[in-house]
């Protein structure tokens with residue numbers, strides 16, 4: 384066969400910085416080997432820490448200490464998007480306390496660390512002990528002697544900072560240049576030290592990691608390389624399974640579930656994808672959404688040497704602060720390489736347009752990064768039809784569930800949100816007249 388010499392490579396197409404839809408050639412149609420144990424362990428840890436969380440954050444009393452978001456029907460948005468099947472929102476924009484998808488993983492990792500320190504110090508005698516002891520004076524004195532570090536584009540820092548400070552850790556968040564001012568200020572108000580870096584996320588991680596690990600009592604929450612974060616994020620899949628069952632929405636070969644998740648370094652969407660494939664196997668199809676200037680996970684999944692977006696000539700500049708990552712987590716990419724169905728990339732203007740569209744149709748407020756999932760279904764049914772055909776899904780769209788993961792926004796100050804909406808209104812009008 385003569386090779387198609389003139390067809391551009393995926394790197395060449397990405398380098399144009401224009402939105403595209405990529406199907407993962409390494410995607411496996413068969414369900415992965417069962418590996419649920421680590422996810423169930425993380426879920427059990429969050430469960431045994433639930434009374435502790437109620438004590439630290441009394442607003443969690445109504446959910447008995449579980450940090451979970453609702454699964455929402457969005458009929459007006461569905462009409463606006465003209466999407467087949469049943470359109471749902473997994474409303475992580477509304478997650479209590481931390482206000483984003485980074486909450487489950489972030490809280491899980493800090494609770495893991497606190498638990499092992501307290502077990503080693505004899506404050507907890509076993510994992511059956513009363514975890515409210517972790518909010519007591521003895522534990523606080525212990526935690527105050529330990530440095531907890533993390534690097535973030537904003538929302539992971541909010542998650543780690545809030546739980547770290549509530550437990551009494553000496554908590555330090557290294558913020559990349561993309562992080563929004565209000566996120567830094569909010570952390571400072573909680574007594575968290577915020578170190579601002581003029582560099583991008585990957586460089587902030589390297590600095591934060593080195594500085595934290597130089598302290599003998601330092602513990603670094605490493606978003607590029609953390610099973611504890613990953614399995615904490617993956618707990619969302621178990622919770623979603625229960626929510627779908629409660630709503631009597633089937634997921635099986637006849638009723639496929641398509642999921643669209645905004646993606647930065649890959650940890651949160653990767654953990655969710657991994658968890659969903661464990662729970663639903665071949666019946667679930669996960670697509671990630673990345674900024675056109677920062678498609679690092681697309682690059683990392685398709686090439687195990689994990690090139691950065693700079694390597695192919697992109698600049699990583701985007702208003703989607705949570706997704707402004709130039710280099711993917713190779714650890715995450717290796718776990719989802721055959722499980723991720725595809726990635727579509729988005730322009731900043733389309734994020735504001737969709738943020739505005741969600742407000743106009745459903746009166747739901749989110750942040751720009753969290754809007755990247757919204758165009759997923761329409762993009763799949765227009766640019767991803769090869770996928771539907773190859774997976775035998777074409778005739779099943781009417782009975783499919785289309786799930787958009789809205790990943791952050793609850794804590795956005797009103798004035799900021801107003802600016803987002805104004806920009807979204809302009810972007811909508813411009814896109815209509817294009």
Ligand SMILES: Cc1ncc(COP(=O)(O)O)c(C=O)c1O
Nearest residue numbers: 538647648649650651705790791
């Ligand atoms: C709102 C929002 N959505 C999605 C993500 C992506 O998560 P990850 O960086 O783990 O891929 C982030 C990351 O901070 C975020 O803040």
